[in-house]
Amino acid sequence: MAMSLARPMIRSPALRMTSRRFESTAASKASEAAKDTASKAQQGLSRVTSAAGPAIAGAARGVGNALGKIGGRTGRLIAFVERQTPFVVYYSKVGAEVAKLVFQGQKMSPPSVATFQNTYQTLWRSFQRGTLFQTPQNILQQARNLSNAQLATAGVVAAECLGFFTVGEMIGRFKIVGYHGETASHH
Helix, strand or coil, X not given: CHHHHHHHHHCCHHHXXXXXXXXXXXXXXXXXXXXXXXXXXXXXXXXXXXXXXXXXXXXXXHHHHHHHCCCHHHHHHHHHHHHHHHHHXXXXXHHHHHHHHHHHHCCCCCCCHHHHHHXXXXXXXXXHHCCCCCCHHHHHHHHHCCCHHHHHHHHHHHHHHHHHHHHHHHXXXXXXXXXXXXXXCCC
8 A cells, every 4th residue: 555655656746856856967968968979970970871872882883884894705794693693682582581480480590510510520531531422332231221111211202203303394394295206207
């Protein structure tokens, strides 16, 4: 009950006025000076940004125009890269967003730096020793040791790949029936 009576008194304008009266004027002046300095810095930064933006864009245009004047194979290569750049940027951003969604949805986390270092050190050592790739005898021995469940899984994956390839071919050719071939070549 005492707490419920104290709240309206704390919120009263008369009590707020008395608390303001006891504030330090030096602290309020310092905070005002800091705010003023921050606003001036922000204005200066925005002026610099607005002045530098067109300069950078102009320099980029100048470089683009200079590269556009190059002829021959190099000019065609530069023109091709310039045409492809927006697509590459767009699809890389889309890919990054999809990867982020997959990581969040699967509750995945990237491996630690120690895991990366360990993995790549092991790969580098095996590359230096020449044991990066297995010998055909080792591959054959591993194939003999496969269980029936692993063979069945491999068969299902192979069938899925063949099915997706076939459907892709049908969609790509807009035909369900195979190629007709040339009738003139048959005698």
